Amino acid sequence: MKPRAFNYVRVGSLDQAFEAYASVRGAGCYLAGGQSLVPALSLRFQSPELLIDISNIAALRGISLDGDFLRIGALVRHAEILRSHDIATHAPLLSLAAPYVAHPAIRNCGTIGGSIALADPAAEFPAMALALDAEFELANASGLRRVRADGFFRGLYETALQPGEILTAILIPSFGINERCAFDELSRRRGDYALVGAGVQATVSRDRVDEIRIAFLSVGATPIRARCAEAAVKGRVISAGSIAAAQAALDQDLDPDEDRETSPAMRIHLARVLLGRLLGRIGDPHGPSGRGGA
Ligand SMILES: Cc1cc2nc3c(=O)[nH]c(=O)nc-3n(C[C@H](O)[C@H](O)[C@H](O)COP(=O)(O)OP(=O)(O)OC[C@H]3O[C@@H](n4cnc5c(N)ncnc54)[C@H](O)[C@@H]3O)c2cc1C
Structure with missing residues (x-):
């Protein structure tokens, strides 16, 4: 057509x-x-x-540190995220997710701002923005405003963007010394949209989880924070018991619809498997996304 x-x-x-x-x-x-x-x-x-x-607007490009936030211009391409040392240092969850976004040809053109503005529930970056507690800077002719990722995704392809507004930047709290993160997804073929994906960002001290944010993609109409699973591990040491409790809590967090690809029960099963793997990595201070710490 x-x-x-x-x-x-x-x-x-x-x-x-x-x-x-x-x-x-x-x-x-x-x-x-x-x-x-x-x-x-x-x-x-x-x-x-x-x-x-809008691809020629210089003000929408670039990655920089802005106080305690990493500022990522809306026009930063997926391939730049994959290569960026600043992102690997200050927002490593995005570096872990970037290789799973489509294929190299698409990553060379697609932008993080486009991905978040579109708000495809199967896309990696909107869900990772939730896990990272990101804020979005939105602009219109009257000025700028900021919206937290938690309040931005409203429904299927529906966001807090008003008609004519432009997403100018994504602001992410810089990765701290005791923070750890992990990302994974399950798809039929590498490069396909995920059947289920998830990212975890946690603060861990003396092996105890002080703070944790878990966000899923491909399990509903929007990216979804698994707040009950978070509560099941917060304040606890990562162990077989706390992982099992978080996995069980997913029943309250997720309510996927039936679709042509897979049943709701299978999607929840896959989400549990994924969460078990991710929490196992968070429990390992020497894993690829950990920074050691106390
Ligand atoms: C074959 C294929 C496979 C794909 N697989 C994946 C995948 O696995 N994971 C994944 O996450 N994505 C995937 N994508 C989507 C890809 O990542 C897109 O690049 C991304 O979703 C949109 O970014 P864009 O810059 O291309 O936006 P565009 O296509 O230019 O725009 C998308 C929408 O966002 C709006 N928009 C764009 N930028 C802004 C802005 N700054 N402010 C306000 N509105 C804006 C546009 O008006 C439009 O409505 C795939 C795409 C294809 C074609």
Whole structure:
């Protein structure tokens, strides 16, 4: 199929982007890496009057330390995340998840901002943003606001972004000395969207879990935090017992729908298996994502 006819403009600043959006009274659509939008146009899932290409806005690029936060520009591509030393140091959970995002050709074009704005429940970065307690910086013609990942994902492909707003940056609290993280996913073939995926970020001192955030992808309409599983391990040493308690608690956290790929019961089973593996890695201070610590 071919897209419906549309006009195209490439803008060089946020102000130009907002002006272009206003010029078509909201019938515009922002284009970043195009890896999800272009197929959606071709399938006529979306038919904007004007495509506003924001990929040339320099202010949306770059990775930098901003106080205790790592600031990742919305236009940072998946492949840059995979290679970035700053991300490996300050937000290693993203480095662990990046190889699982699609294939190299898509990672060379797709952007983290596009992935989060789209909010595909099967995408890796939206769920990892939840696990990392990230904040999103959103801009419109009137100014900037920040929304925490916990309140950003509202429903299937539905977010806190208002019409015409642009996600400008992702802000992640910098990885601390006692923090550990782990990511894994299960898919039929490498590069496919995951049947189930999860990321864990935890603060561990003297082998005890002080803080923990667990986020799943591909188990519902949005990325999902497993708060009951978190509560089951918080304050405890990672052991066979605490892992089993967290796995059991997933029944309260997850309620996946039936779909063509797999049954809800199978998805919960896979989520339990994945959580067991991830907590095992969190319990190992010398694992690839641990920093030792107290
Ligand atoms: C074959 C295939 C396999 C894939 N597999 C995976 C996978 O395994 N895991 C995964 O996570 N993703 C996967 N993707 C999706 C890919 O990661 C996309 O790159 C990503 O979802 C969207 O990023 P983009 O920069 O290409 O955004 P675009 O396609 O340009 O835009 C996507 C949407 O976000 C909006 N948007 C983009 N940027 C902004 C912004 N800064 N502010 C506001 N709105 C914005 C656009 O208007 C559009 O609605 C796959 C894609 C393909 C084609």
